[in-house]
Amino acid sequence: MRIEAFGVNHRTAPVQVREKLAFEEASLGRVAARLREHTGAPEVVLLSTCNRVEVYVAADDDVEPRLLDFFLKERGLRPALYRHADSEAVRHLFRVASGLDSMVVGETQILGQVKRAYLAAKDAGCTGKYLNKLFQCALYVAKSVHSNSSPGLYSVSVSSIAAGLAEKIFRSLAETTLLVVGAGETGQFTLDAFRERGVRRFLVANRTPERAAELARSLGGAALPLDALADHLHEADIVVTCITHDGPVITRGHAEAASRRRRGAPMFFIDIAVPRNVDPAVDLLEDVYLYNIDDLESIAAENLRRREKQVARCEAIVEQEARKFIAGAAMFDVQDVMVKLRSLFDSVAQQELAGLKDLSPEQRQEVERAVRRIVAKLLHRPLASLQNGSESQVAADFIRRLFDLK
Amino acid sequence: MPELAPNPAIPLLSLSVLCCLASLLLYVAGIRNEDPRAFRPARSLMFVAFGLTLAGLVILGSARGQIPLTSAAEFLVAMAVVVSIVSLALDLTRGMRVLTMAAAAACFLNLAAALPLLGRTPEDTLAGFWSRVHVVVFLGSFAALEISFVSSVTHLLLQRYLKRKEDLWLFEVVPSLETVRVINASSLALGFLLFTAGLLAAYFYARSAPPSAGWRTDPKIWVTTLSWLVCLVAVLLGARSAFRGRVFTAVNIAAFASVLLTFLVTFLAPGFHRFV
Numbered sequence: 001m002r003i004e005a006f007g008v009n010h011r012t013a014p015v016q017v018r019e020k021l022a023f024e025e026a027s028l029g030r031v032a033a034r035l036r037e038h039t040g041a042p043e044v045v046l047l048s049t050c051n052r053v054e055v056y057v058a059a060d061d062d063v064e065p066r067l068l069d070f071f072l073k074e075r076g077l078r079p080a081l082y083r084h085a086d087s088e089a090v091r092h093l094f095r096v097a098s099g100l101d102s103m104v105v106g107e108t109q110i111l112g113q114v115k116r117a118y119l120a121a122k123d124a125g126c127t128g129k130y131l132n133k134l135f136q137c138a139l140y141v142a143k144s145v146h147s148n149s150s151p152g153l154y155s156v157s158v159s160s161i162a163a164g165l166a167e168k169i170f171r172s173l174a175e176t177t178l179l180v181v182g183a184g185e186t187g188q189f190t191l192d193a194f195r196e197r198g199v200r201r202f203l204v205a206n207r208t209p210e211r212a213a214e215l216a217r218s219l220g221g222a223a224l225p226l227d228a229l230a231d232h233l234h235e236a237d238i239v240v241t242c243i244t245h246d247g248p249v250i251t252r253g254h255a256e257a258a259s260r261r262r263r264g265a266p267m268f269f270i271d272i273a274v275p276r277n278v279d280p281a282v283d284l285l286e287d288v289y290l291y292n293i294d295d296l297e298s299i300a301a302e303n304l305r306r307r308e309k310q311v312a313r314c315e316a317i318v319e320q321e322a323r324k325f326i327a328g329a330a331m332f333d334v335q336d337v338m339v340k341l342r343s344l345f346d347s348v349a350q351q352e353l354a355g356l357k358d359l360s361p362e363q364r365q366e367v368e369r370a371v372r373r374i375v376a377k378l379l380h381r382p383l384a385s386l387q388n389g390s391e392s393q394v395a396a397d398f399i400r401r402l403f404d405l406k
Numbered sequence: 407m408p409e410l411a412p413n414p415a416i417p418l419l420s421l422s423v424l425c426c427l428a429s430l431l432l433y434v435a436g437i438r439n440e441d442p443r444a445f446r447p448a449r450s451l452m453f454v455a456f457g458l459t460l461a462g463l464v465i466l467g468s469a470r471g472q473i474p475l476t477s478a479a480e481f482l483v484a485m486a487v488v489v490s491i492v493s494l495a496l497d498l499t500r501g502m503r504v505l506t507m508a509a510a511a512a513c514f515l516n517l518a519a520a521l522p523l524l525g526r527t528p529e530d531t532l533a534g535f536w537s538r539v540h541v542v543v544f545l546g547s548f549a550a551l552e553i554s555f556v557s558s559v560t561h562l563l564l565q566r567y568l569k570r571k572e573d574l575w576l577f578e579v580v581p582s583l584e585t586v587r588v589i590n591a592s593s594l595a596l597g598f599l600l601f602t603a604g605l606l607a608a609y610f611y612a613r614s615a616p617p618s619a620g621w622r623t624d625p626k627i628w629v630t631t632l633s634w635l636v637c638l639v640a641v642l643l644g645a646r647s648a649f650r651g652r653v654f655t656a657v658n659i660a661a662f663a664s665v666l667l668t669f670l671v672t673f674l675a676p677g678f679h680r681f682v
Contacts, residue, residue, distance in 0.1 A: 147443060168577045169568065171584040264648050266583060283569065287650060295571045306440055 001130055001333070005089040006067055006081040007047075007054030010103050013079065020075050021053040028117050029124035031074075036126045038070045039063040043131040045121040047096070049113045051103055056093065058130035090329070091322045093134060097142035100314055105307065111142045129332065134325070141321040145314045155303055158296045159193035162270045165291060165299075166238050167197060169268050177201040179236035181229065181250075182243030183208070183215040186272060190240050191219065203236060205229050207243065233258035240270045241277035252281040255288055272296070330393065337396040338383055340405040345375045413524045414469065415462040419483065419517055422462065425455035426514035433507040433579075442578045445503055449494070452506050455513060456490040463487055466524075475541050479523035486513040486520075488549040496553065500589060503579040508556045536611035544604040548669055550597030551637070555662035557590035562655045591649040594658065598637045601665070605634055626671060633664035 008018060023031050028046050036044040041059035048054075057063055068078045084092040095101045097114045118135040121127050127135070155161050163173075170176050178199045180187045183206040191202070202221030206212035209225055216223040224232055226249070233239070233254055241249060250269070255278075259267060269290040271278040276292055283290035349371045359367065382399070386392055399405070429451035436444030463483050467474035474480040493509035496502040564583045580586060608627075640654070640661040647654045 148441075165568075167582060168564075169583045171582055171588070264650055286565075289568050291571060299571070309440070 001042075001058050001060055002085060003056070003058050003089045003130055003134060003329075004063070004086075005054055005056050005084040005092050006064065007052055008079050008081060009052035009054070009101070012082055017077070017079060018051070018053060020077060021048075021071060021079055022050070023048040023053070025113075025116060025120075029120035029126070032121040032126040033124045034074075035067070035070055038073075039066040043128045044126045045118055045131050045135060047114060047117040049110065052096070052101075054096070056089070056131060056134070058128065058134075087322065087326045090134065090325050091318065093138045094141045094318045094322050094325075095315075097138040098145040098314055098318055099142070100145075100311065100318065105311055106314070108146055111139070111146070114142070115139055129336075130329075133329070133332070137321065137325050141318060144321070145317050148313065148317060155300075157193075158272065158293070158300060159190045161296050161299050161303070162190060162240070162272075162291065163193040163197045165270075165289075166194070166268050169266050169289060170237060172198070174198040174200055176237035177203065177235055178238045178240065179203040179205065179224075179232070180215075181205045181226070181239065181241040181277060182273065183211045184242060187240060187242040188215070190242070190270070190272065194238070194240075195219075199238070203232060205232075230254045230257070234261035236267070237265070238268045238270070239278075240272065242272045243277055244273065245277055246275070248279040249277040250282065251279045252285070255279075255282040255285055259285055259288055270296070334386055334392045334396045337399050337405060338386055341383070341399060341403060342379060344403060344405065345379055349375050413466075415465040415483075416521065416524055418458045418462040418465065419521055419524070422455045422458035422486075423514060423517045423521065425451045425458065426510045426517065429455065430507065430510040430514060433503075433510065437579070440578075445579065448510070449497060449503070449506055452490060452494060452510055452513075455510075456487065456494060459483060459486050459490065459513065459517065473538065475538060475545075477523070479520040481541070481545070482516045482520035482523075485545055485548065486516040488545050489513060489516075489552060492549050492553060496589060500585055501581040502557075502586070502589060504560055505553060505556055507579065508552075512552065534611055534614065536607050536614065540604050540607035540611055543600050543607055544669075547597050547600030547604055548665060550593045550600060551662050551665050554590055554594040554597055554658060557586050557593060558655045558658040561586045561590055561650070562652065587649050590658075591644060594637075594641060594644055594649070594661075598641045601634055601637055605630065626668065629664075629671065630668045633661070633668050636664045637661045 008021060010018070013021075023046065025048070028048060032044050032046045035046060035055060036042075039057065039059070040061075041057040041063045043058035045056040046054075047056070055067060057067075064081070064083065068081070072078050092101070093114075097111055099105065099107045099110050102110055114135070118127070118131075118139070122132065155164055166173060166176070173194065176199055178191070178194055178201065180191055180202065183204055200220075202216065202219040203224055204212045204216040204219070204221060205224040205226050205228075206215070207226050209223065212223040212225075226243075229249065233250065234257070236258075239250070243249060255267065255269070264287050266287045266289065269278050269282060269288065271290065271292045274293060278290055278292075280290070280292075282288055353364075353368060353371060356364070356367065386395055386399070429448045432444050432448035432451065436442060436448065463474050463480070466480055466483065475484055489512050490506075490509045493502075493505040497506040560580050561583065564577070564580065564586060567577070568583070581589075608630075612627075636657070640657045643654050643657050
């Protein structure tokens with residue numbers, strides 16, 4: 001029996017293809033059952049998220065042509081599926097469940113999605129000992145990865161780093177006021193990061209008042225003329241500047257006056273403009289923190305280094321667990337043969353014992369004990385060599401054929 | 407001093423010392439490896455240490471049939487209980503992990519110092535209602551001032567980290583700058599109030615003593631009064647500067663150091679507090 005993974009993900013297929021192939025989470029069990037019937041694979045699990053559609057199968061023969069047929073019949077297209085077999089399929093699922101194959105590396109949402117996909121297939125009767133073992137192991141590995149490392153903690157985008165820094169200064173971003181100087185695309189992008197983190201009060205200052213008013217309206221904030229900036233600076237806890245301007249828009253004098261009016265409450269300036277909008281001397285003031293684009297990018301580089309370190313740690317865990325699983329999986333067939341061989345011998349013994357009619361209960365007990373001992377002794381050597389032999393798999397195949405074990 | 411029968415609290419407190427040490431090592435490993443996942447087991451170990459220390463303290467009290475605050479060893483164990491519970495509470499509610507880390511170190515030192523003393527005959531140092539109130543309130547004050555001290559240093563470090571714009575890893579073990587400031591302000595205010603209450607309780611106790619006891623010439627009483635003045639300066643300065651800035655931090659550190667000194671001299675130089 002081979003374990004294989006087929007699918008498309010955010011790296012191999014555009015969203016137009018992925019959305020056509022995607023299935024609703026509630027229907028995963030039913031679709032897995034149809035897939036099982038169509039492909040003839042004994043075990044099937046279907047995983048469908050916004051970034052991937054994957055089919056995991058345990059089958060003796062090649063199911064890819066029938067799988068492609070299924071997609072053609074169900075979704076009207078024959079996608080270019082990637083294919084991972086045996087150890088590669090195991091590694092792939094472990095990486096997927098651990099979030100290492102995700103668009104945002106280290107995210108944990110996928111773990112729940114994998115678990116639900118597996119349970120849906122299991123409830124629909126589409127899993128057996130191979131995929132049960134594989135998915136249970138994948139869920140365990142993913143939990144182990146998440147509890148030993150955290151690559152998702154490290155932001156590498158400038159806007160989310162800026163918002164993260166603000167969270168390190170203020171008690172709650174929901175209670176802060178953000179002033180954005182410049183209503184261009186860059187400012188909008190940074191604003192989105194702050195809105196996601198809970199900022200609710202906005203002030204917008206721009207050279208073009210109409211554009212400022214438009215952006216302020218969309219944010220539910222207030223617009224300011226650029227020349228009134230100094231008078232309103234103290235109202236803002238966080239100031240994002242991203243306007244094209246000759247010379248600084250905010251001088252040390254402006255910031256000093258604002259800080260005084262705020263009685264030393266901290267202010268956070270994020271200057272993402274080039275040339276810079278905030279006088280670097282502002283950073284010399286106590287309780288005023290100024291980060292320019294270089295500062296943010298150097299934090300991004302540091303976070304990237306940390307993320308890579310964490311990812312390497314996760315990959316090592318995945319690799320170690322995948323090796324363990326693969327080594328264990330090689331024994332699946334052997335154990336299966338061992339169980340079947342023993343039950344064959346037991347059933348023959350039982351049949352013969354059933355034929356003995358003229359025995360007293362004591363004699364029957366004695367004969368049964370003797371027969372059990374004989375069966376155990378006869379099987380001891382072959383079973384031991386199956387379990388410990390270097391060519392267990394070959395021996396198991398031979399025994400299966402010899403005794404016609406189904 | 408004569409040796410006593412094995413104290414049943416010693417195994418529990420020994421285990422607690424090991425938990426504190428393991429917790430501290432986990433915190434250090436988490437910081438060194440830049441892996442915040444190590445902090446959760448470290449905190450769990452401190453919970454275990456707290457439970458063991460509390461159980462040890464209860465056993466100490468029940469063995470002697472009185473509140474376990476009458477000997478140096480019992481003071482140290484009680485202090486470990488107070489420091490660990492307050493730190494864990496602030497860790498859970500405010501994300502102040504650094505406090506639990508500091509508590510792990512403080513409890514390790516307290517318990518390691520207390521253990522050798524527990525094998526000996528306890529020496530009663532307290533008698534009377536006001537004397538016990540004085541000690542209990544002072545323990546609370548010490549815990550609050552320790553939190554204020556850690557918060558104050560943390561606030562200063564956070565400010566420096568934010569200004570340097572380099573490694574912001576410290577933020578993984580502490581909440582935001584403003585939260586640290588609020589913790590600092592409230593713990594300093596509470597610590598000062600308890601300190602004042604502790605001094606008043608000591609005054610009532612001293613009044614009941616005969617004039618020949620000579621409490622007015624006791625060096626520790628003067629050192630404690632001086633510490634109270636340093637704390638008062640820290641509170642006033644903090645109120646003026648919204649509990650921010652280098653000068654405030656320096657005075658806050660001095661306040662904690664002086665309170666620590668008043669606490670330690672009682673054990674290090676017994677003759678220093680001859681009135682008791």
